[in-house]
Amino acid sequence: MGAVRTQVGIVGAGPAGLLLSQLLHNAGIDSVVLERHSRAYVEGRIRAGVLEQSTVDLLTDAGVGERLHREGLVHGGIEIALDGRRHRIDMKALTGGSCVTVYGQTQIQKDLFERRLADNAKIVFEAAPVSLHDVESDRPSLRYLRDGAEHRVDCDFIAGCDGFHGICRASIPADRLELFERVYPFAWLGILADTRPVSDELIYTSSARGFALFSMRSTRVSRLYIQCTPDEDLNEWPDDRIWTELQRRLGAEASAGMETGPSTDKSITPMRSFVAEPMRWGNLFLAGDAAHIVPPTGAKGLNLAVADVRVLAEAFDAFYRAGRRDGLDAYSATCLNRVWKAQRFSWWMTSLLHRFPDRSAFDGRVQRAELDYVLGSAAGQQALAENYTGLPFAG
Ligand code: FAS
Ligand code: PHB
Numbered sequence: 001m002g003a004v005r006t007q008v009g010i011v012g013a014g015p016a017g018l019l020l021s022q023l024l025h026n027a028g029i030d031s032v033v034l035e036r037h038s039r040a041y042v043e044g045r046i047r048a049g050v051l052e053q054s055t056v057d058l059l060t061d062a063g064v065g066e067r068l069h070r071e072g073l074v075h076g077g078i079e080i081a082l083d084g085r086r087h088r089i090d091m092k093a094l095t096g097g098s099c100v101t102v103y104g105q106t107q108i109q110k111d112l113f114e115r116r117l118a119d120n121a122k123i124v125f126e127a128a129p130v131s132l133h134d135v136e137s138d139r140p141s142l143r144y145l146r147d148g149a150e151h152r153v154d155c156d157f158i159a160g161c162d163g164f165h166g167i168c169r170a171s172i173p174a175d176r177l178e179l180f181e182r183v184y185p186f187a188w189l190g191i192l193a194d195t196r197p198v199s200d201e202l203i204y205t206s207s208a209r210g211f212a213l214f215s216m217r218s219t220r221v222s223r224l225y226i227q228c229t230p231d232e233d234l235n236e237w238p239d240d241r242i243w244t245e246l247q248r249r250l251g252a253e254a255s256a257g258m259e260t261g262p263s264t265d266k267s268i269t270p271m272r273s274f275v276a277e278p279m280r281w282g283n284l285f286l287a288g289d290a291a292h293i294v295p296p297t298g299a300k301g302l303n304l305a306v307a308d309v310r311v312l313a314e315a316f317d318a319f320y321r322a323g324r325r326d327g328l329d330a331y332s333a334t335c336l337n338r339v340w341k342a343q344r345f346s347w348w349m350t351s352l353l354h355r356f357p358d359r360s361a362f363d364g365r366v367q368r369a370e371l372d373y374v375l376g377s378a379a380g381q382q383a384l385a386e387n388y389t390g391l392p393f394a395g
Contacts, residue, residue, distance in 0.1 A: 013039075160285065334394075
């Protein structure tokens, strides 16, 4: 069996694993990244699109922000459409200057891979299956198969950045792991299209037919979602039907002049809220979707993964630089404080804007009253704005 020695063994080359590897490299800390898929597969996944300012700042400080600043679209507001009318929420004014940047997760993956490989990072693609060993000892290790040969990575720490369907979470004893979950009775059908976005900023749409989101990846590429049933059959949704439904949910006047065209990607994203506590077990540290999932309505998933990695990289740096363990010992509580605030906001945005199939008449009136309150209240909009653009980091 081939064996290598490193300081931090990272499982998963998504945004969490790759950014952690980059931050550690910049701090002079060695890591090895094990990824089950190919680079092309990882780069090809269409996922998040909205970055908090703190995410932009961290990517910039990490040395992977050059194209992000050149191509990212900075937005000072979002719109909420209701009954065919569009209401702009001026987040920049309401938060004293905070904005978000629209830049696809696909591009972040490409920027991170390019930088990591330019720095001769040790990333093993198509490493499967990966297994974790002795995570409670001070000599944990990872094992994996590649080209029929077994390999071992001896390390000080393991970072579980392998997403919701990964294996790392299962290394925490089931009787010590507390899971919190809410599965929503709907999903999002999402398309990409090479069409001019209907608006300069995102439009979150609440309608009697269900939720719709008008987002983008550039001034020439639209990213669009409609609420659908969790078991929706994509074959029953040709492009024309999707475009018609988008226009019906936004309303004729608000969608006037909407450019339509063939989709270049079509997928269904299930909707759940999920948290696993604790995020640390011995020398295993979970980060990103491996530890938590939010419904994408609040655009928090990717931003939470980056926030976890920021805390973890600082903790590893303090350990290797000064022998301090306080950051490592506080890691789970520090991350969960932010995770639960993002969970609350994502649940609130989802509850505010989606049509729940089992809702009572009372539920419907309360949901409408909540929407009318937010759209008519500076305080209500300020609360939305400060959560959407990203809460400040404690300390
Ligand atoms: P990721 O899942 O991105 O990465 C985990 C990596 O680990 C993957 O590359 C995987 O191949 C690898 N891996 C898994 N198991 C492994 C194993 N056993 N061994 C080795 N490697 C393994 N967020 C938003 O904010 N807005 C959105 O619109 C949005 N849309 C989404 C759509 C979909 C379909 C999904 C699944 C998620 C979406 N998200 C969205 C959330 C998403 O952006 C995540 O928050 C983000 O990818 C989290 O990054 P990671 O934690 O790195 O996990
Ligand atoms: C996206 O552009 O993919 C996107 C934007 C905002 C969200 C969810 C997804 O809340």
